Amino acid sequence: MKPRRVSPPISNYKIPDYDINFFWNGKKLTAKKGDTIASGLLANQQDIIGRSFKYHRPRGVMSAGVEESGALVTIGDGAYTEPNISAPTEQITEGLCVYSQNAWPSVRFDIGSILNQFSRFLAAGFYYKMFMGIPPFEWGRGTSIWMFFEHFIRKAAGLGRASRLADPDIYEHLNTHTDILVIGSGPAGIRAALTAAKSGADVLLVEQDFLIGGSYLSQPDKIEFIELTEQLTAKNITILTGTTAFGLYDDETVGLIERVSDRHENITQKLPRQRFHICRAEKIILATGAIERNYAFINNDLPGIMTVSSARTYLNRHHLLVGEQIIISTNNDSAYETALELKNAGANVTILDAREQIGDNLLQKIVSNQIHLYLGSAVAKAENGFNSASIKKIQIAELGKNGWQSAGSLRCDCLLISAGWSPVIHLASHQGFPINWSEENACFYSSGNSKTIFLAGSAAGIWNRQGCIQSAIDIFNIEANANDSAHQKMGGWDTPIKPLYEIRLASLKGKAFVDPQHDVTASDIRLAHQEGFISVEHMKRYTTLGMATDQGKMGNIIGLSIMADALNAPISEVGVTRFRPPYTSICLGALAGRHRQSHFKPIRRTPLDQWSLRHSAIMTEAGLWRRPWYYPEKGEDLNKAYIREATTARRSLGICDVSTLGKIMVQGPDATEFLNRIYTNPFAKLPIGKARYGIILRDDGMVFDDGTTWRLAENNYLMTTTTNNAASVMTRLEELLQVRWPQLKVHVTSVTDQWAGCAIAGPNARNLLTNCVDKPDEMSHEALPFMGVKQIYLKNIPCYIARISFSGELAFEVYVPSDYAPSLMQMIWQNAMAFDSCLYGLEALGTMxxxxxxxxxxxxxxxxxxxxxxxxxxxSANKDFIGKSLRSRQMLAxxxxxxxxxxxxxxxxxxxxxxxxxxxxxxxxxxxxxxxxxxxxxxxxxxxxxxxxxxxxxxxxxxxxxxxxxxxxxxxxxxxxxxxxxxxxxxxxxxx
Amino acid sequence: MIQIICPFCGKRDHSEFSYGGDGEITYPALDANEESWHDAVFLRENIYGRQIETWQHIHGCRSWLLVDRDTKTHEIFSVKLAHLDWHILLEKNR
Known part of the structure; x- marks a missing residue:
């Protein structure tokens, strides 16, 4: 295979024409601006780009899109390393470093390829079978043999390796809203966007490629396309290129990943690497195109074999003729246009068509252009050359009386395959819209939901350009006349497709790949069937078909048809596994966005946070809060500090920030009744100016939370909850008041953040506070008995004070509006200096x-x-409360x-x-x-x-x-x- | 990624809401017997289809809502304030 650059067929589409350099396994190569890694490597005659997952078979470029299974590469170095990049989708930028994968010492000579010789031990489910031990004595039965081999298998199998370093890039999250979202910018997508914009709707057009145009880019004549792009600009349609719609979710929500800055080029602006849009639209048009299929024949993974449409893309978009002796194997009309263009570009072209007849129109064009045509023919086996891994020869199969039979061979340096097209219905499948099999067109299709989600163009199974464009226009027409069912029909070829999934001749041996990326062969599927894994979901997991990075975009249907064949059932009955997001691989970094490291969650500071830090507090995370953990004195560690703090508090005086306690105002004429129902102990007779410790149960009788509740006035209570349950208690109270007891006239307000609190504990607690009040008897036992609550001025600072104790010492809790907290604490701490005193943190609090x-x-x-x-x-036995009934269940007693x-x-x-x-x-x-x-x-x-x-x-x-x-x-x-x-x-x- | 139309706040993302539970349970009186409480607390239909659920607009107006939703399609048919008096008032003043 010797690809070469050719002159652009029509020079009306201005593309930048200058050279850029990139590195392939450390070697400097030259490509053109606008090249993808795949076209750049092809232009440099790199036929082997990677080694396969299991058997280490040499692989080259097999496609020109996201379905790529051969040319998977790693790009970037160090922390910027990114593995398993599909080479046809990544643009080459100046100085880009590209590496081959899963090969040692080099991709051309790979020791691991010896595994190809042992493939009979590596068939589907081989790792499950290893647990059963090696026959005849089941040696190593259990996990020991697996433990032994695991190391080697992990080393030998696989794709690229991710960097172990932290991701140095930044990512952003966006909420994007639009009236109409069009996914895909090919003929149908552009027409849908233009038609939608006519009505004045806000339109967003997204394209996964770094250029808009879709299949227009693969056409020789781009006059029509240039006109359309001008209209898009004139209509003010927002276009996001390099943006993949990776998943469709409920309520017309689409996940978009926008690749913003190409991190491998010099970035002058500080832009995020990617943006993750949560896009909400009123209507979504899926103009996502179709993917051309391969079929199973022996060695269908050799370098030099690719899809017909990809050869067309390389020719017309990258001006690269992929071979000189080209064989095209097809079963449909779509390959013929490409055949003519390749011929015009200077290649010798031979077509093998599985059908026994084609339309006169096509036939005439082929004959007049001196293209060889074999009808009723397909490829049975591909063979590489003596000193080359690339394709050199094919064995032909011919349709005879008794099915396919051997029919000689042909030499070639490139084999192009078109075994039909699969509409990209992944997004529709994400939402579970019905997926049906079209026998006539040999593909699965979906119709969306016909209200807000529509498919247009080849994504809807329409194969000719005019039909695709019309289907996009129809979407908006059908809406105007809801009963008009004259929408575009599927199909659109002169001669219908002849289903072709596998050519298997008894005389020929070798591997025929169904999913080349995971090295799943046709015989693996048959083995799965033989071993009873006949449901598609089981077959998929047993063989790993479609579970590689491409998610079976090309190979799934071949696998299904082989299973259907083995079951002697139609494909429609075998069914298809549901597609899951993401459509293509996405960076986890983009999903994380800015929520990483210290931004992973917000720091919730108490009003005394800064004050505590100034007083040498070491902080700790406790639930949602950052709280003082301990206050070390010189040279103290945690253990020494908390022991000193707890000792000092018990001996004399300790002061602690307790602002994190949940605080809820419970107010209204029925507040007393409400509290009496939720607490297990009676609250009906709590006097004003007193606090009471209470326990709340759940409906099932288990303890939910505890805390003290203070009666401030007749109908006004301050409830405290544990720090951790503050939010859930609030939610629970609201639920009870709104859902269960709407007749109760009670209002609850969370005031956790509005009030700061500090606990003053120890034998000297009252002495300290006495020094802070105007009249000493305000703090006497009679004025403030145990569980007493009142308003008080401490050195002119208005506070609530309650005599409650968590430490077991004589203790008070003082609450002030949050803004007063530092002044209150400062005042108390200054007055505490007169005593043997300390500040104590969470650890000492816990100890006590x-x-x-x-x-x-x-x-x-x-x-x-x-x-x-x-x-x-x-x-209480004398009143009813929540949880009372179920707490008396027999087992709980x-x-x-x-x-x-x-x-x-x-x-x-x-x-x-x-x-x-x-x-x-x-x-x-x-x-x-x-x-x-x-x-x-x-x-x-x-x-x-x-x-x-x-x-x-x-x-x-x-x-x-x-x-x-x-x-x-x-x-x-x-x-x-x-x-x-x-x-x-x-x-x-x-x-x- | 469903959206819920809160009667107070309008159409909002479901991340602003918190799921409560089965909205069709009638909880017995506090002094009701163990059996009726058992049924109310522990017995749940596992509906594949339409059901009434309670949700709270926890990052919004904090209203508890009754949401008529299809668990199969996630389609929402109606949203009401769970506090019926409030709901009637709101509708009247709309």
């Missing part, structure tokens, strides 16, 4: 709550009942349910960590009795402690020896089960 046995999300994980956590007394307990190590010097299970000694291999939820070192007790759940709780484990098993860390520890209230169980400290 574990010591007290206070539950959080780690314990209230949605599987625990109120009794499991020892709060059963909080479920079982005394053997896991219950909350405290855990001490028997040897108090032992440290242990979270993640362990609780087992009875001697039964560590049986089902565990429980688990650990939270672990800490307890400064108050002087040893490590934990909270956890164990079957039957404290009662049931009194006489048992329990072991904490941590298999992963090989840690086994004798433990003692104790009450969860491990520190100050009487609560004397709470009352100061």
């Amino acid at each position: 709550r574990i010591e007290k046995g206070h539950v959080t999300g780690a314990e209230l994980d949605g599987r625990t009942t109120i009794d499991d956590v020892g709060l059963g007394r909080m479920a 079982s005394p053997n349910r896991p219950q909350l307990v405290g855990i001490f190590p028997k040897d108090k010097s032992k440290k242990f960590s979270a993640g362990g299970l609780l087992n009875e000694a001697g039964k560590t291999n049986s089902h565990p009795l429980g688990w650990v939820t939270a672990v800490t070192y307890s400064p108050a007790l002087g040893h490590w402690i934990a909270l956890g759940f164990i079957e039957g709780g404290l009662q049931n484990t009194k006489d048992k020896q329990i072991i904490l098993t941590d298999e992963l860390r090989a840690n086994f520890l004798d433990i003692e089960i104790v009450s969860p209230h491990m520190y100050d169980p009487e609560g004397t400290r709470l009352h100061g």
